[in-house]
Amino acid sequence: MLWWTETLATGILTVDEQHKKIFEKTGEILSLNATSDTKTIHETFDFLSNYVIEHFRDEESAMVKMNYEDFESHSQQHTYFLTEFFKLATEIKQEKIEEETLDNLKILVVEWLANHISQSDKKFAEVMHSLAVSSS
Numbered sequence: 001m002l003w004w005t006e007t008l009a010t011g012i013l014t015v016d017e018q019h020k021k022i023f024e025k026t027g028e029i030l031s032l033n034a035t036s037d038t039k040t041i042h043e044t045f046d047f048l049s050n051y052v053i054e055h056f057r058d059e060e061s062a063m064v065k066m067n068y069e070d071f072e073s074h075s076q077q078h079t080y081f082l083t084e085f086f087k088l089a090t091e092i093k094q095e096k097i098e099e100e101t102l103d104n105l106k107i108l109v110v111e112w113l114a115n116h117i118s119q120s121d122k123k124f125a126e127v128m129h130s131l132a133v134s135s136s
């Protein structure tokens with residue numbers, strides 16, 4: 001099970017709230033398997049995909065506003081996640097739901113999310129804080 005911990009906090013309230021919500025949904029993804037109700041699987045996917053898109057957009061607009069130097073590579077990471085996520089989402093929508101597809105999804109979401117939030121998002125938050133401190 002993937003739990004939110006304070007070590008993952010960026011200190012930016014909206015970003016942290018969104019991360020918590022993503023983790024909450026991740027818990028639901030981890031509990032899915034090929035015998036789960038199809039409607040539940042699709043609803044979980046739809047919610048997570050819309051939510052993640054909105055979250056990435058919020059993060060990226062904050063980066064553009066502050067002229068974040070790592071914007072390009074950070075936004076590439078978002079694009080990578082979305083590309084992989086939608087590949088799996090398409091497989092799930094088109095065919096009978098395979099255990100392997102759900103397993104790949106779980107690995108992507110857990111590994112990517114935990115790494116991205118604990119490293120890249122934290123780095124961005126640190127720069128944002130240092131700017132806030134120096135301008136106050």
Ligand SMILES: [Fe+2]
Binds near residue numbers: 120
């Ligand atoms: Fe991010």
